[in-house]
Amino acid sequence: MRFLTSGESHGQALVAVIEGFPAQVRITKEEIDRELARRQMGYGRGGRMKIESDQVEILSGVRQGLTIGSPICLQISNRDWVNWSSVMAPFHQSIPEEVVIKEDPRLPKLTTVVTVPRPGHADLSGALKYGFTDLRNIIERASARETSARVGVGAFAKQLLKEFGIRIGSYVLSIGKAGTGPVQPLTPDQQEQVDQSPVRAFPPEAAEEMIRMIDQARQNQETLGGTFVVYATGLLPGLGSHVHWDRRLDGRLAQAVMSIPAIKGVGFGAGFKTAAFPGSQVQDPITYSPEIGFRRTGNNAGGIEGGMTNGEPLVLTAVMKPIPTLYQGLPSVDLKTLEPTRAGAERSDLTAVPAAGVVAEAMVAWVLAEAVLEKFGGDSLPEIKQAWLGYREGLRGKAKGGKC
Template sequence: MPGSSFGTLFRITTWGESHGRAVGVVLDGCPAELALTEYDIQKELDRRRPGQSRASTQRTEADRVEILSGIFEGKTTGTPISMLIWNRDADSASYDLLRNRPRPGHADYAYQMKYGLRDHRGGGRSSARETAGRVAAGAVAKKLLQHFGVEVAAFVTELGGIKSRTDSVDLAELRARVEANPIRCPDPNAAMRMMEQLDLVRQEGDSLGGMVTIIARGVPPGLGDPVFDKLDADLAKALMSLGAVKAVEIGAGIGCAGMRGSEMNDPLRMEGGKIGFEGNNAGGILGGISTGMDIVCRIAVKPTPSIAKKQHTVDLAAGMDAEIEIKGRHDPAIPPRMVPVAEAMVAIVLADHLLRQRMSRL
C-alpha cells in the first residue's frame, strides 16, 4: 500500500493491521551512537496502550516492543531500526456483521471503493492500532530531539464542548499534570467535568470529540523551507495523517481570520542581546521556517465513529438499506489516547527537519 512511509532523512514506514499478527515500524535515517533502549520505546507505548482507564477501549494489549535491528550495546548503529508489537487481544468475532455493512464515520466504504477488498476486522490498516508503530518511532525521535535540547508535550484542551484553562508552565510540570488523570487534561477541574460527561455519553452508547494541543519547546530558528516543504505544512500533513483528526491549527490558527495585522503580528525586540518576539500568534513558524519560539499546534479530533447507537447504512452484498449496531471495544473518546500519538508525529517531523537543516549550510 503506497502512503505507509513518512519523512525525508528521518523516515518511518509503519506496517500491520488491527487484527493481524502484529503491527510495527521500520525507522531509517537515525544517526549512529544515539543511546537507546527498549525502555525508551516502551514508556511511550505504555502511554498509548489501550485498557488503562474507563476513558479508553478495554482491549487489553500489553504492547511490548521488540527491537529487531539497528541497536547494538545500547546505541543506534545508523542502520534501519525495526520494531515489532504483537497483537494479543484481538476479538474478530465482533466484526463479522461488518463484512458487508460499512460503518458510518469509518473508512470502510471508501476503502472498499478504492481496493475492492478490505480487512473488516477492526478496520484493518485504517485502525488506530496502526499508530503504535508511529509512537515507537516517535520515541526514537524524542531521544534525538533531547540531544538538541528540544522537548515536546501534548494535552487535551477540550472534550465534549468542555474547555480547559492552561497556565504557561514548565513542560515537565505540564506533563505531570497531564498524566495525573485519564483524560490527560492539565486542568483538574475541567478534567473532572470531562470525565463526568464522558461517562454519561458512554451510557447512552455515544462518543465525544475534542481538541489536543501540542507544544514543542527549544526548537532552534531556521528549520523548514519557504515553499513546499514548509515546517508548518509538514506538521499539518503529519497530524492530518492521523485517523480522526479533521483540522489542524498553528499558533492563532483560524482565529487569525478575525484579527487585524496589528493584532496578528508578533513584534520583535532585543532581550539580553538576543532577538525575541513579544507574542507568538505565529505559533513559532514564519514563512514555513521556525523562529525559535514555542511551536504550538492544535488538532480537532472527531468523536469515535464506533458507537453502540443504531445507525443507518447499506448492505453491500444485498444492495439494500440496512441498520447497524456496532459491538466490540472502542474508545468513548479519542483525544486522551491521541496525546502520545500527536507528540510522536510532531517529534518525527522536527527530528527530520533538524537533520535536514544540518545539511543545508556550512
C-alpha cells in the same frame, strides 16, 4: 529519513522500519514502552486497551542501547491475535463464523465477515477502491491501532531531539463541550501532572467536567471528539524553509498531524482565532537585547513564521472528530443485499482525544527530527551536534551584537 509501518489491528503484530536514522543515539526499551503506555491510557477507552499492553521488541538497528545507522525495525505484538489467528491467517484456514467477544456484553456477536460499512470510517470507500465485499480487509489496516507503531517511531525521534534540548509534550484542551484551557507550552512538572490525569487535561481542574461528559456519552450510546495541544520547546530559529511549498515546516507538521485517523483540523498558535482580530493584534512584535538576542513579546504564530521556526516554542492545536463506531449502530447499507440496515460495532473507544495527543507528539517529533537532520545533517549524533553547535554559536554571536 523515512519510516513505514505495517500490520493489521488483529494481526500478529505492528511493525515499523525507520531508515536513515543517525548512529550513536542512546535509547532504552523503557523509554519506548513508556511512550506506548501513554498512548494506551485515557478515560473512555474501549476494552481493547485492557487486552493490549504494548511492549516493543527491536529486531534490528540498535545494539547495546545505541542506534548503529542501519535500518531500525521495531515490532509491537498484538496480544489479541491469539483470538484472531484463524480469521487473520495469511493462508487459507477454516474460519469460525462468528467470534464472541466476552469482555463487552453490550456488543453484538462479531461476524468474521463484515458487509455493513460503518459511516465515518474507511470501510465503504476502501471496499469500493479495493474491490472487496468483506470489509474486514479494510477495517483491519484502517484501524488506529496502527498508531502504536508510530508512537514507537516517535520515541526514537524524541530521543534524537532531546540531544538538542528539544522537549515535546501535549495535553487535552477539550472533550466534547468540556474544557477551555490556555494554549501554551507546559513546564516538565505540568506535563507530568497531565500524564497522571485520566483525560490528560490541562489545567488539571478541567478533568472532572470532561469525565462527566464521557460518562454521559456512554449512557447515551454516544461518542465524543475534542481538541488537544502539542508543543515543542528548545527550538532554534531556522528549521524548515520558506523557499518551497513542500519544505515549509507548518505545512509538513499539519500533514503529519492530519494523517492521524479522525484528526480534522490543525492550527498554529492562535490559529483559527486570528481571523477575528486586526493585524496589529496578531503579529508577534520583535525585540532585541545583546544578552538574549531576538525574542517576541507574544506567540500568536505558534513558533513558526514563513515556514520556519522563529525560536519561540512551537504550539499547535488539533481537532479530533467524535469516534465513528457507535454502539447504537448508525444507518448504513448491507453490501451483500444492498438493503438499508444499521452498522455493527466492534470493541471501541468512546473518546480517544487523550491518546491522539500522544500520537501527535510522535508525528511532531518525527517532522522536527527530519528538519534538524536537514539543517545539521550527518551520519552520527556527534557529527550533527558539531554543525548544530556551530549554528547556535553563530546565533549567539549575533545576539552579542554581530550584524546579520
